[in-house]
Amino acid sequence: MTWLAIVLIVIGLFFLIVGSIGMLRLPDVFSRAHSLSLTDSLGAVFVLAGLAVYEGFSFNLLRILVVLVLVYFLNPVIAHATIRAAYRSGLRPTKRETK
Amino acid sequence: MRFFAAVALFVLWLVLSASYDLIHVATGAVVASLVVWLSPSGSSHVRRFSWMAALAYIPWLFGRVLKSGLHVSRLILDPALPIAPELVHHKTNLSRDGELVVLGNSITLTPGTITVEVAPGELIVHAIDAKSHQDLSRGVFDDRVSRMFSAKEDSQ
Numbered sequence: 303m304t305w306l307a308i309v310l311i312v313i314g315l316f317f318l319i320v321g322s323i324g325m326l327r328l329p330d331v332f333s334r335a336h337s338l339s340l341t342d343s344l345g346a347v348f349v350l351a352g353l354a355v356y357e358g359f360s361f362n363l364l365r366i367l368v369v370l371v372l373v374y375f376l377n378p379v380i381a382h383a384t385i386r387a388a389y390r391s392g393l394r395p396t397k398r399e400t401k
Numbered sequence: 402m403r404f405f406a407a408v409a410l411f412v413l414w415l416v417l418s419a420s421y422d423l424i425h426v427a428t429g430a431v432v433a434s435l436v437v438w439l440s441p442s443g444s445s446h447v448r449r450f451s452w453m454a455a456l457a458y459i460p461w462l463f464g465r466v467l468k469s470g471l472h473v474s475r476l477i478l479d480p481a482l483p484i485a486p487e488l489v490h491h492k493t494n495l496s497r498d499g500e501l502v503v504l505g506n507s508i509t510l511t512p513g514t515i516t517v518e519v520a521p522g523e524l525i526v527h528a529i530d531a532k533s534h535q536d537l538s539r540g541v542f543d544d545r546v547s548r549m550f551s552a553k554e555d556s557q
Contacts, residue, residue, distance in 0.1 A: 378509035
């Protein structure tokens with residue numbers, strides 16, 4: 303069980319790290335939002351799933367599952383609200399062609 | 402109905418809160434009632450809702466998220482950073498609020514595509530490259546979402 307938890311958390315950490323690298327490398331707020339959804343919908347979820355496996359059956363497991371569901375419902379709302387605010391205030395994506 | 406919503410929120414508070422003394426439980430009860438009192442009531446945002454289709458939708462969506470997550474990771478880690486961002490005007494025949502929320506949230510959740518603006522019948526989607534939005538443009542997401550809300554009456 304512990305090994306499964308470790309594997310899940312390491313996968314989650316991979317996506318968290320890639321998301322952070324993307325935050326630094328991508329050019330504008332719109333494309334950076336994509337690396338945000340990478341950390342949210344894969345990084346955080348795999349880490350939480352790993353914690354849930356590690357925790358086993360307990361009250362904390364219920365809590366982790368609630369947070370997991372909330373992450374999936376709330377993060378896209380926040381990302382969308384941020385991006386829509388950027389768009390409405392006049393920001394436009396940079397047209398960056400492939401090198 | 403609103404009473405049940407308040408009870409559900411209160412239970413959520415109890416699950417997430419670690420302390421069960423009077424002040425914390427009372428705060429939870431007050432906040433839960435306040436949230437329900439402040440939120441708009443009434444009209445249904447969907448026509449019908451199929452729980453079976455919704456249960457099938459969750460693993461399908463997670464598969465999509467995983468697949469496009471690996472694709473976006475590859476883009477980010479590529480030294481040349483081969484991205485080609487574009488704004489896509491996505492036409493949809495979903496029009497109810499509930500359906501648009503599920504569609505827009507699913508698009509945003511999937512790495513590589515993000516919902517920028519929502520209007521009945523049209524979504525503006527930002528995609529990081531052409532491959533990220535090809536399934537969306539083919540209407541795969543719309544099909545799945547309309548199956549969940551069994552919008553058979555809709556397809557005239």
